Amino acid sequence: MSGAVPTTIIVYSLAFAGYALLMTALNRRMGLSLLVGLGVLEILLLVLVGMIVARLADGGRPPSLPTLIGYLIATPLVPLIAGFWGALERSRWGPAVIAVAGLASAVLIVRFHEIWPAIHV
Amino acid sequence: MSEPVASPKTAASPPESTRTGPGRLLVAVYGLFALSASARAAVQIATKFSHAPVAYVLSAFAAVVYILATVTLSNGSPTARRIAVVSCSVEFVGVLAVGTWSIADPATFPDATVWSGYGSGYGFVPLVLPIFGLLWLRHWAKRAKRASAERAIMPSAGDADVVAGSVDGDAHPTGSPVRSVRDPE
Numbered sequence: 001m002s003g004a005v006p007t008t009i010i011v012y013s014l015a016f017a018g019y020a021l022l023m024t025a026l027n028r029r030m031g032l033s034l035l036v037g038l039g040v041l042e043i044l045l046l047v048l049v050g051m052i053v054a055r056l057a058d059g060g061r062p063p064s065l066p067t068l069i070g071y072l073i074a075t076p077l078v079p080l081i082a083g084f085w086g087a088l089e090r091s092r093w094g095p096a097v098i099a100v101a102g103l104a105s106a107v108l109i110v111r112f113h114e115i116w117p118a119i120h121v
Numbered sequence: 122m123s124e125p126v127a128s129p130k131t132a133a134s135p136p137e138s139t140r141t142g143p144g145r146l147l148v149a150v151y152g153l154f155a156l157s158a159s160a161r162a163a164v165q166i167a168t169k170f171s172h173a174p175v176a177y178v179l180s181a182f183a184a185v186v187y188i189l190a191t192v193t194l195s196n197g198s199p200t201a202r203r204i205a206v207v208s209c210s211v212e213f214v215g216v217l218a219v220g221t222w223s224i225a226d227p228a229t230f231p232d233a234t235v236w237s238g239y240g241s242g243y244g245f246v247p248l249v250l251p252i253f254g255l256l257w258l259r260h261w262a263k264r265a266k267r268a269s270a271e272r273a274i275m276p277s278a279g280d281a282d283v284v285a286g287s288v289d290g291d292a293h294p295t296g297s298p299v300r301s302v303r304d305p306e
Contacts, residue, residue, distance in 0.1 A: 066167070067164050070160050070164065074156065074160065085145065086145070088145070089145040091142055093145040094145065096145070100150055100153065
């Protein structure tokens with residue numbers, strides 16, 4: 001599996017988290033740009049999940065399959081839950097929640113690589 | 122009379138419960154840790170418990186503490202806040218104790234827990250999270266105290282939000298009939 005998608009996700013989610021933190025620092029509320037950014041993150045994560053599932057379907061097996069399946073389920077939920085939780089907030093702390101989702105996504109991709117080195121970063 | 126007189130700061134600042142304002146971020150991070158710690162503990166205990174029993178039991182304990190903190194911080198009632206103080210304190214002591222233990226006796230920890238090395242595997246977030254949690258809860262304890270003091274001195278001027286927060290944590294609509302009856306004007 002090429003490392004292009006995971007690497008793109010890490011770079012994108014860190015940049016996105018930085019943008020969300022900037023919004024927090026500037027005392028901005030949740031806006032359209034953050035929701036669109038979350039949507040892009042969601043799509044990228046779903047592409048990665050699809051690639052990993054395809055590899056599993058091809059017969060590839062990680063050292064710990066239950067862990068990988070847990071990650072495959074939990075990862076796409078991160079931007080969704082953060083989006084709902086952050087949108088409920090009408091202060092600068094909404095974007096701060098989105099920043100957490102960005103940072104968590106980057107960490108999750110690194111963990112994907114650790115639990116299955118076939119997923120290159 | 123409206124509530125800004127009683128507590129202008131409260132009326133002006135957005136946080137009206139422990140889960141809003143900075144609490145929104147705290148609950149998000151606690152929720153993230155609750156989820157990851159419990160998933161990790163579940164997999165470890167289910168698949169390879171004998172490999173590192175102490176580490177896995179501690180992972181499960183940490184997971185329970187994180188779940189408790191997430192739920193009580195997002196609830197925010199006085200009882201929930203008291204439980205949250207206990208769970209954040211246990212969490213802080215746990216990070217320090219397990220962190221020290223994992224460094225002093227690495228043989229007991231062939232596999233890491235959330236709190237190993239003071240949470241170094243998680244960017245030391247487990248170390249700073251309980252500090253922010255306790256600061257946030259202290260802020261709320263002070264606020265509830267101030268609100269009840271204000272209520273005792275001048276019942277009519279009590280801020281509905283804060284007074285309600287010290288009773289059941291729910292925001293009540295402002296300008297209720299009871300308040301206007303008690304209003305000296």
